[in-house]
Amino acid sequence: MEVKKGYKQTEIGVIPNEWEAEILGDYSIKIGSGITPTGGEKIYKNKGRHFIRSQNVGWGQLDLSDVAFIDDEVHNTFKTTEIKTGDIFLNITGASIGRSAMADERVAGGNVNQHVCIIRLEQKYLSPKFINYFLLSKPGQKQIDSFQSGGNRQGLNFGQIRKFLFPLPPTTKEQSAIATVLRETDNLITNLEKLITKKEAVKKGIMQSLLTGKKRLPGFNGKWQKKKIKRLFKFLSTANNSRSELSDEGEIGYIHYGDIHTRWSEFLDASIESIPFIKKHKIKDVPFLENGDLLIADASEDYDGLCACIELKNVNHREIVGGLHTLLLRGNKDEIADGFKGYLPHLKGFKEAVIRAATGISVYGISKKNLGEIEITIPDTNEQSSIAAVIADMTTEINQLAEKLQKYKVIKQGMMQSLLTGKIRLV
Numbered sequence: 001m002e003v004k005k006g007y008k009q010t011e012i013g014v015i016p017n018e019w020e021a022e023i024l025g026d027y028s029i030k031i032g033s034g035i036t037p038t039g040g041e042k043i044y045k046n047k048g049r050h051f052i053r054s055q056n057v058g059w060g061q062l063d064l065s066d067v068a069f070i071d072d073e074v075h076n077t078f079k080t081t082e083i084k085t086g087d088i089f090l091n092i093t094g095a096s097i098g099r100s101a102m103a104d105e106r107v108a109g110g111n112v113n114q115h116v117c118i119i120r121l122e123q124k125y126l127s128p129k130f131i132n133y134f135l136l137s138k139p140g141q142k143q144i145d146s147f148q149s150g151g152n153r154q155g156l157n158f159g160q161i162r163k164f165l166f167p168l169p170p171t172t173k174e175q176s177a178i179a180t181v182l183r184e185t186d187n188l189i190t191n192l193e194k195l196i197t198k199k200e201a202v203k204k205g206i207m208q209s210l211l212t213g214k215k216r217l218p219g220f221n222g223k224w225q226k227k228k229i230k231r232l233f234k235f236l237s238t239a240n241n242s243r244s245e246l247s248d249e250g251e252i253g254y255i256h257y258g259d260i261h262t263r264w265s266e267f268l269d270a271s272i273e274s275i276p277f278i279k280k281h282k283i284k285d286v287p288f289l290e291n292g293d294l295l296i297a298d299a300s301e302d303y304d305g306l307c308a309c310i311e312l313k314n315v316n317h318r319e320i321v322g323g324l325h326t327l328l329l330r331g332n333k334d335e336i337a338d339g340f341k342g343y344l345p346h347l348k349g350f351k352e353a354v355i356r357a358a359t360g361i362s363v364y365g366i367s368k369k370n371l372g373e374i375e376i377t378i379p380d381t382n383e384q385s386s387i388a389a390v391i392a393d394m395t396t397e398i399n400q401l402a403e404k405l406q407k408y409k410v411i412k413q414g415m416m417q418s419l420l421t422g423k424i425r426l427v
Contacts, residue, residue: 025162050110129179230372250277253320311342
């Protein structure tokens with residue numbers, strides 16, 4: 001492959017002529033990890049020196065939500081790995097291998113366990129922020145993968161880390177400029193994640209208020225009525241095929257109860273979601289799903305998952321059936337509105353009633369008969385529709401923010417690839 005003018009081919013890939021492919025150990029003051037003190041978690045304190053473990057090292061950020069602390073006596077038993085500001089933490093064992101983050105003033109003076117490697121650099125020549133971003137980039141992660149036995153990411157040793165190759169811009173000014181741009185992008189992503197978390201919390205609070213009648217929307221003051229599930233819905237039959245009979249191709253969409261537990265929540269938009277298929281000849285005397293139908297998982301290994309449900313939207317002309325361990329409920333439109341049914345588990349008293357009606361020991365289940373006898377308190381269909389519209393608007397806003405967040409993350413990956421290899425120059 002022809003190399004663009006002003007660039008050269010190196011062991012680390014194509015980089016600008018002014019850049020060099022260097023070895024990490026040549027620029028490192030320290031590469032090493034700590035230990036887990038004798039006594040393990042029993043010696044942890046509520047305050048003291050931060051003790052960084054692998055769960056505290058994220059993809060570029062520290063997570064101190066469950067950080068442990070040690071006292072000076074324990075710290076002094078392995079003081080050679082005391083944390084300094086600017087140190088790079090790199091996870092070197094387990095499922096989180098390859099995650100890295102920077103030490104800041106919050107954790108300076110603390111220590112690390114044996115699963116976290118400290119990389120301390122000659123900052124006169126090399127920016128820790130630049131190297132941290134390189135470790136997180138595709139070329140950096142590719143090197144980490146290359147040292148794993150069979151590609152299963154079992155562990156890294158200090159000798160391997162010292163051999164890491166990286167592209168080095170000629171000045172710390174250029175290194176810092178690259179790191180600054182990537183940090184600003186990280187800040188955008190972090191702020192957007194915080195905004196999504198905040199809006200999700202607000203949505204949860206509003207749902208709890210509106211769906212239990214604690215708060216009423218303007219214009220509604222009618223009394224809510226207690227009604228049994230069997231009055232609101234008609235129970236229809238579902239198929240009972242196992243997961244092994246499903247595939248990515250086929251004639252009929254098939255919704256397995258496991259997917260209700262793990263893939264979807266409250267609603268399923270059949271026009272955009274990928275649904276497993278089953279061969280047509282395997283389905284007999286089972287009705288196809290319609291818009292507004294409610295599918296409920298009638299079995300769960302815990303109470304939280306019992307009666308998890310989804311309301312179908314945008315089924316259009318698709319042929320889809322409810323599958324194993326699902327109950328199909330088709331609503332009486334004079335009693336319960338489309339768009340409201342998916343919130344059934346959030347209605348006041350419903351979950352408690354389901355738990356009381358459940359049977360089983362290791363796996364809990366609920367029958368059509370027992371579910372049908374459960375009473376829920378709901379408003380008229382006009383208020384139901386208005387409540388559903390408010391929640392749907394909030395959900396749409398959160399989904400749009402989530403899409404925006406994903407785009408930012410894709411953009412950041414592209415920026416890392418371009419900036420850390422000198423494809424795009426900042427100075």
